[in-house]
Amino acid sequence: MAHGSRLVDLVQTRIDSFLDERSSILRSIGTDLEPLDEFSRRFLSGGKRFRALFCYWGWEAASGTGFDPFADGDARDLAPIVSAAAALELFHAAALIHDDIIDRSDTRRGAPSAHRLFERTHAEAGWLRRSDEFGTSAAILLGDLVLGWSDELLDEGLALLTDRAAARAARAEFNRMRTEVTAGQYLDILAEQSWHRRGDDEQREIAERVITFKAAKYSVEAPLALGGLIAGGSAPQLSALRGFGLPLGIAYQLRDDLLGVFGDADVTGKPSGDDLREGKRTMLIAVARERLASGARALLDELLGDPALDEAQIRMLQRTILDCGAVDEIEGLIEREVANARAALVDAPLSDVAKAELGSLATTVSRRTS
């Protein structure tokens, strides 16, 4: 992953220079826009950068340049893909800023979420009206700003491509991703709030649809495809990247679901059991409900989504989910999906160095602890 870390640095440098240009626009409008600049930078430093990495390796897989990102001379060739990877990270930051409002999350990566930062700015400055409402309003606008910027950064990258058909296909992939993940996010809140209107036998299917559109396509398949399309990849190459990306994306999110219930707060940066308090209707919950007797299922349904759950209740729910065998079933699903992903690489017309790296990323994202 040394290769990966170096790329993460290149992406960060690109993000920083892009934000420098945007802050000069903000400064030309007024000095009191400083929080928009400061907080956008804060949400664009750090993070795991998985989307950027998948985008890069999709590109390398299809172009087979065996490109060495350590060599100075090639920086120009790398500019389109680094910009596209950086654009995905901007889009993701914008989505998280809005998601945290929607989920009423106080924290992000162990630090305050954007609306909480603005809320604090308001309270400390002693402005009028409610600090929490200012926090939400300002965070909606910050998300909108970064959403627009993600688009500009992608365009800057695609403008450097001489292959115009590749640029158009890459743009279409990004657009589709943007619509699908927003729809997936809507389905997610719908599932949380209307699951009781659907039969017990439909819960798994609902969770699967959320996982597909909100997570698997968005976090893995689309970034890989975007990279592959920027490289001007062939139809069989794109098909292999998607065949790898979709199951791996499902595994990625299933791991996330386990971490949301059982993760260590010190490692994830989110309170342990956070998904239980939020009442997320994940695959893990759907599977647990299928396995539990009706009494235990009713108790799970009753407690799930109660923001006031205490430590003892969280531990009891964790125990219930574990003991019914749901965790083992999800671990089995993760294993199966990762195997499906790996199988898609075997005879794929993709570069060997990328295949090796994608195989290693598959391990990382499916076994991660944060």
Added chain:
Amino acid sequence: MAHGSRLVDLVQTRIDSFLDERSSILRSIGTDLEPLDEFSRRFLSGGKRFRALFCYWGWEAASGTGFDPFADGDARDLAPIVSAAAALELFHAAALIHDDIIDRSDTRRGAPSAHRLFERTHAEAGWLRRSDEFGTSAAILLGDLVLGWSDELLDEGLALLTDRAAARAARAEFNRMRTEVTAGQYLDILAEQSWHRRGDDEQREIAERVITFKAAKYSVEAPLALGGLIAGGSAPQLSALRGFGLPLGIAYQLRDDLLGVFGDADVTGKPSGDDLREGKRTMLIAVARERLASGARALLDELLGDPALDEAQIRMLQRTILDCGAVDEIEGLIEREVANARAALVDAPLSDVAKAELGSLATTVSRRTS
């Protein structure tokens, strides 16, 4: 304005066909996304379409085609500009959806705002948790969706241009507009909530900056420039369009400020005195504060922004603002700005038909009652 109405029809047709394509994506994901489709259409029908009209006339002014939008044969030539005009309307709908959350507005054009529509959907379906929170969350996502779509529609239009430099310049104008209006909206809520931290002598300057970035550039100057750039307009042409657009945009917003306080609810679709209950710190308020004695100014400051203001209080505030001469001063400013706008057209290297139409639009937007 018959010419104008015909254009409005062309823009609506373009919006409808674009939304048809997007709803087929939504349908492929799931039938329960129907509200996203329905409500996006609702916020994209009707409205005054001033931005679309300015965009078209900026194009006509710079291209001087003397184009007849009634003639069937020319539809292909018109496609880029109609798509760009439609994209501005999509962007505007997205901004309004988010603005109504921020301003906690219950209505838009006399009908429920987006977050209220989703709130009602939730309540009627008997879903879990709070209907108002679902309303806000779903409307944030709907705004994000339409924001992304505005961008796609602009791209579809610009892709048809053979003049690539013109396409790039048009895209840059749209991007700059997007950043500036979002920053302007942030400055607007900041002005509402932190005006008391600034000196009495700074209030007019603060209001002027909001009016410039949130309204004047966004509603008039940028649409005109976008159209002019799509036509491949020369620097003197663009300069003339901006010289007309910025002062007219200021006049447009000053009229809006008057309507927000004195407008007829039946005509504006917003409750009369709405801006007073919302506590908007407009130029009208800044001017009134300068003119009022300290006791009356303190009373204005105290009442402004109280959502519970009753009819009698609204009438008293209207009377105070009127009697101090603030309305006359604003009417004088509108007249001056419209004169400045008209002056910019006199020797401008723009087509005569467009000059005549822009002159007529100047009258419409500065004298409108809704």
